[in-house]
Amino acid sequence: AQSVAQPEDQVNVAEGNPLTVKCTYSVSGNPYLFWYVQYPNRGLQFLLKYITGDNLVKGSYGFEAEFNKSQTSFHLKKPSALVSDSALYFCAVRDLYTRGAGSYQLTFGKGTKLSVIP
């Protein structure tokens, strides 16, 4: 079965410094990987996704993620953190091998709380 691990419950970073939020995954077939962000009392907001091709994916609000097949990782990065980036970040995977080509279901990690300190 597919699974996603976010090894850090919380990440603290100073404003202006680069940030990394880690994610590793396990799927049977080719992974489709997603990052979402959740602000307090809000739904999930899509940041970026990896489907195929270039291992470095660029997304919204200056975020990017690096896909590494050998390490089964999909870490979220940003060169310079903003206080407004403080939120809960979720990594998710869609495994078509298990769920079938017609499914859009996502399996989520537990989430990482990012705190950007002014």
Added chain:
Amino acid sequence: KAGVTQTPRYLIKTRGQQVTLSCSPISGHRSVSWYQQTPGQGLQFLFEYFSETQRNKGNFPGRFSGRQFSNSRSEMNVSTLELGDSALYLCASSLALGVSTDTQYFGPGTRLTVL
């Protein structure tokens, strides 16, 4: 284009009651999925609908059910509420034109509190 809308945003019920939550997908989107979010279990998949048919179902008891209408709007129902059903229920929609790479876009959620 309007995003995914969910009603009501907040709901308080007592144990044993039933509840119906509503979701309107983004215009033109044909697939709707539901997720439950709790502090302990995180985000868990409930079910997924396309063209009024349930395609997948998560590992939840039969008290949880859903349906999709011909206009792609969806409802989920929880009968005989338990305290553990207190959660944020999120709806997500996808364009679903046969491309499995589609992104799911989420609504703001319905916060259900069971007393």
